Amino acid sequence: MAFMSKLFLYVLIAILGLWPSKAQSRTLHEAPTMLEKHEQWMSQFGRVYANETEKQTRFAIFKSNLEYIESVNRDGSKPYRLGLNAFADLTNEEFRTTRTGYKPSFHSKSSVRTSPFRYENISEIPPSMDWRQKGAVTPIKYQGNCGCCWAFSAVAAVEGIHQLSTGSLTSLSEQELVDCVADNYGCKGGWMDTAFKYIIQNNGLTTEDNYPYLAVDGTCDAGKASSPAATITGYEDVPANSESALLNAVAKQPVSVALEGSGKDFQFYSSGVFMGECGTELTHAVTVVGYGIGEDGTKYWLIKNSWGTTWGEEGYMRIAREIDAAEGLCGIAKKASYPTAA
Numbered sequence: 001m002a003f004m005s006k007l008f009l010y011v012l013i014a015i016l017g018l019w020p021s022k023a024q025s026r027t028l029h030e031a032p033t034m035l036e037k038h039e040q041w042m043s044q045f046g047r048v049y050a051n052e053t054e055k056q057t058r059f060a061i062f063k064s065n066l067e068y069i070e071s072v073n074r075d076g077s078k079p080y081r082l083g084l085n086a087f088a089d090l091t092n093e094e095f096r097t098t099r100t101g102y103k104p105s106f107h108s109k110s111s112v113r114t115s116p117f118r119y120e121n122i123s124e125i126p127p128s129m130d131w132r133q134k135g136a137v138t139p140i141k142y143q144g145n146c147g148c149c150w151a152f153s154a155v156a157a158v159e160g161i162h163q164l165s166t167g168s169l170t171s172l173s174e175q176e177l178v179d180c181v182a183d184n185y186g187c188k189g190g191w192m193d194t195a196f197k198y199i200i201q202n203n204g205l206t207t208e209d210n211y212p213y214l215a216v217d218g219t220c221d222a223g224k225a226s227s228p229a230a231t232i233t234g235y236e237d238v239p240a241n242s243e244s245a246l247l248n249a250v251a252k253q254p255v256s257v258a259l260e261g262s263g264k265d266f267q268f269y270s271s272g273v274f275m276g277e278c279g280t281e282l283t284h285a286v287t288v289v290g291y292g293i294g295e296d297g298t299k300y301w302l303i304k305n306s307w308g309t310t311w312g313e314e315g316y317m318r319i320a321r322e323i324d325a326a327e328g329l330c331g332i333a334k335k336a337s338y339p340t341a342a
């Protein structure tokens, strides 16, 4: 009797597919190999290589980048985390030459300019600010393989002041700046103040829709450039090396800044308040669209980048604010400026 019921149980288990060895073999899975991780990443980011040699070269770079990312995250001593993003198969050298684009040699020349600073004496500075919540920031854009961060930085600042002065948020054209600002170098780099100067002289900047972004240098389309959608009346530099002056300005509008945005931790930043090691050699341009204080009391700037939404916190970075050095972390307070509108 006991034997029969035991047999019955075994049969039942077998029928239901609950046989222990079967269940075990189903849950036994191995962690993906480095090669599989590379394949996964390639399909996630739509990456295709020309041939097997190229793929092997890129795999070696990917592997070394992923090992670095995992070692920083495992270490856990930093308040920010790194992650795989669109730059995972680029060496840091390739990354800095093709994905940034601020011309550092210019700042000595341009700092000769003494401009008024209209926010010098503002009295009310809120403890935090997020211009996205005020409807003054367009969605994150992607500069691609073109070193025109300066255009994205300038456009985000103009989109901001345009919304604040007119009430309407309009996505504006980086490509017009890349093609038409004769004093900059298009995909090979440039400066925001030069872009603001062009927008003033051209009586405005057209929309993204009218003059879409192509991520390559082109010739200026005068027809498209002659139908501006947003105008500015001037631009001013924030007094250099003062995070408190920068705070005054960002309390009032989104502000263009240059910083050293080319280190490995910057390349793979994923979340948290960035406090990575960086110098103050200005290589990249972004737009400060707010500031705040983290849960642990860390003060930060909120920056809008132009590296798509897979970089950082959906395309944004929180970077440490009010550090010991006057020039700010990564030199963020060295060369800030903003457009003005009537």
Ligand SMILES: *[C@@H]1O[C@H](CO)[C@@H](O)[C@H](O)[C@H]1NC(C)=O
Residues within 6 Å of the ligand: 050, 051, 053, 054
């Ligand atoms: C493989 O592709 C790379 C990159 O496009 C190219 O430079 C190289 O000459 C190619 N090699 C072969 C063997 O086709």
Ligand SMILES: *[C@@H]1O[C@H](CO)[C@@H](O)[C@H](O)[C@H]1NC(C)=O
Residues within 6 Å of the ligand: 117, 118, 119, 120, 121
């Ligand atoms: C700020 O205040 C100082 C001292 O009163 C004054 O000299 C300066 O012109 C003011 N700046 C602005 C932009 O109003």
